[in-house]
Amino acid sequence: MNLTLKIWRQEDAKSPGKMVTYPISNIEGHMSFLEMMDILNDELIEKGEEPVAFDHDCREGICGMCSMYINGEAHGPDRRVTTCQLHMRMFKDGETIHIEPFRANSFPVLKDLMVDRGAFDRIQQAGGYISVNTSGNTQDANSLPIPKADADLAMDAATCIGCGACVATCKNSSAMLFVSAKVSQYALLPQGRVEAKDRVLNMVNQMDIEGFGNCTNTGACEVECPKGISLDNIARMNRELIKAKA
Amino acid sequence: MSTLDSKVPEGPLKDKWTTYKDKIDLVNPANKRKIDIIVIGTGLAGGSASATLAEQGYNVKAFCYQDSPRRAHSIAAQGGINAAKNYQGDGDSNYRLFYDTVKGGDYRSREANVYRLAEVSGNIIDQCVAQGVPFARDYGGLLDNRSFGGVLVSRTFYAKGQTGQQLLLGAYSAMNRQIARGKIEMYNRHEMLDIVKVDGKARGIIARNLITGELERHSAHAVVIASGGYGNLYFLSTNAMGSNVTAAWKTHKKGAFFANPCFTQIHPTCIPRSGDYQSKLTLMSESLRNDGRIWVPAKLEDVMAIREGKKKPTDLSEDERDYYLERRYPAFGNLVPRDVASRAAKERCDAGYGVNKTGEAVYLDFKSAIERYGKEQAKIHNEKDASAQRIYDLGKDIVEAKYGNLFQMYEKIVDEDPYKTPMMIYPATHYTMGGLWVDYNLMTTVEGCYAIGEANFSDHGANRLGASALMQGLADGYFVLPYTIGDYLSDDIRTGRIPTDTDAFEEAENSVKTTLDKLINTGGTKAVDYFHKKLGNIIWNKVGMSRNEAGLKEAIAEIQELRADFWKNVRVPGGTHEVNRELEKAGRVADFLELGELFAQDALTREESCGGHFREESVEIDGPQKGEAKRDDENFTFVSAWEYKGNPSESQLHKEELKYENIELKQRSYK
């Protein structure tokens, strides 16, 4: 395959950026998208140019580090995958591919395709935990049976990888899907119920402080979420909020 | 040898840890506030340690190179975590978990450490559940278990195929609570590039801010290395792209002995390489071997026909297939341990029977399992005359319920439907048992510097059992280090803040700066990956699944040459004071190029086969075990601990003799 890449290049957080065109050839369908980027970068280095900076680590769809906006979609055209799991067989010979960073006011661009998602960490720090110390004499794990259905739903919510695709996709840059996934995980479990009220209030408050937009139920986040986090979680978080404010 | 004191407490095995804990010096809560601890890494080991130390009242500074602690490589672990809870009532106990781990490690680990690991394993599960980790449960609402890695009990706790993710998010949440309280200062996107010693004690680090490129000095009363394993030495591995040895290696160069570097685990079931552009390998969980049968064609002409696309694997009849594990190991069959399965795959592929373009792949076939489950289901549903198609459909449903997510992952990568055609698999580097040498307290040979998790060498001997790395990481971080470090720090309550405007910090910073400048200014022409791939090739071919004296000597010479070439011809674009991914990679590869030599040297010195380390010269000559690995207990029942002497070639070997007082040493047999 021969392709034309149009990639966002930006020196650092302060500089303005622009799209730059790079032709690339001999790409195989079995390559992953990031392997294609590796090839481009090696070519740039050999020519004495600066390689494109992008975030990635596990390259198997679990760390949530990779974050490209490809042809107008977070993590590109395939469904239920992250950019690192996207394969070049999804593209056609001769195609032009637009590659941009995840865009949101709360995710400032650091360089090229790298963004700062520190806001997500700060939301978690505001309440995404159960207050239990490590002591070695916690109660026995099986002393608290949890219905399988609840445990399974909690697990589904807990699979969020914190990638930020939901925010990048949302026209309001809302972080509701991300925040609700964590709130839901705990809402479905008996542990940590005593602090449920503070948790949801503090996390939502932090979300607002970080400048994420409001949710207007367009549902785009659910479509683009690589882990299939469901909108039901947003509904559950809203119920938690109402309870907390009551 | 005199320099190595493992500090294992006296007394019977079962009482050592409890008695020791009772007598350990404690730091009172008011004094803990005066003590700073640096933790390098936020995986299961570093994350759990940071959270626990902060809960206890110490001031923790935690570092990771990713943009968030939640992204550490532990996130990728799939299968599960062991604990001797005996919830299944199948006779499990601390002793049995201890025994399995020592035996699995081919009798090259330290008894007292392993027993302590088994002892605290149950606490880990309690702690994680209290944090809200959503482990799999049965219909009664109790925790479910699966069996793993050929042991005789069911003791593996899991959260779908994402156990590592859920455990790490648990530790991350505990960290977040302490970050919010100001007890942990988190440094994301920071890489430790050197350790600083003051009067012989670890007192700080030099870290590079990966956004601004600035070098920073950080001081503390103790430094904990939890930076993970060094499997990326092979270039291709199942590790995350950024996994590296730098933190451990820099510490080694400042006096910490490096133990058993050549003990690596090559996992038998990974998706094979598809081309030279390949950047990493993906694991297919070991659990697949419970139901998949491994084979290659029996005849070379069929191999050729398959490679040329003239035949499909499904065209071959039963007698045209060689189920080589079942043939060679009738007792264990497809369930032989990881190292044995990996070597057998290599043996067939080396003989020319590999089934893909690269000649490095064997089949993992679920046809029999689908049929077996289908027939079973037809019986259960009382369908006496079920058609072959019906049986297939029923069986497929069962296989899908068990392994659906893995099959889907396979299909996304390979673009073939593994229900219809057998999967292709090949071994890949997965885990490193070697690491920084530590004593019973998890302290390295540098005073005040600790190593935990995959970064240390301690518990897995020459081969790690499935689902026990997660257990070890959390045991070290939640339950062991927080006790043992107090004993050391109790002497430091009057020390006060460690200043960073001293000669020791100045020197360390300057030396880091010199190295970075040198990397930027070599004026070469080749990208870092060029060297990393070359190194990987040498290591994979000569210090991989099977090793011999001649090959190891060649490897050492080739690595020395490659290292010299690297420092002349590498090209690192950009500068030091900016985001510079190539510079980060270059620094890591420079360290791998040194470790690689020690790795080969260690393999050369260990003239026995044990666990994942197979020396071709050390095999059974005859009898029923002919051709199998031969351990040499008389001469090699020791831990190799290497001391750095200015150059990897001059490293000095120290031996920690291993004593087995509670277990009888036996040769492994899977025939």
Ligand SMILES: Cc1cc2nc3c(=O)[nH]c(=O)nc-3n(C[C@H](O)[C@H](O)[C@H](O)COP(=O)(O)OP(=O)(O)OC[C@H]3O[C@@H](n4cnc5c(N)ncnc54)[C@H](O)[C@@H]3O)c2cc1C
């Ligand atoms: C695909 C896969 C599946 C696995 N499945 C299982 C399983 O099912 N069960 C099991 O028990 N084990 C499994 N393992 C093994 C297990 O996951 C690891 O051994 C374990 O998670 C290692 O944890 P750790 O905390 O020691 O290190 P890691 O999780 O690797 O964390 C290392 C940390 O150190 C940081 N770091 C590294 N270098 C530096 C530096 N120079 N400066 C600053 N920070 C640095 C990183 O940012 C990171 O935070 C699996 C491994 C792989 C690769």
Ligand code: SF4
């Ligand atoms: S909810 Fe989905 S899209 Fe959003 S951060 Fe989590 S995994 Fe990513």
Ligand code: FES
């Ligand atoms: S690199 Fe980890 S999810 Fe893509």
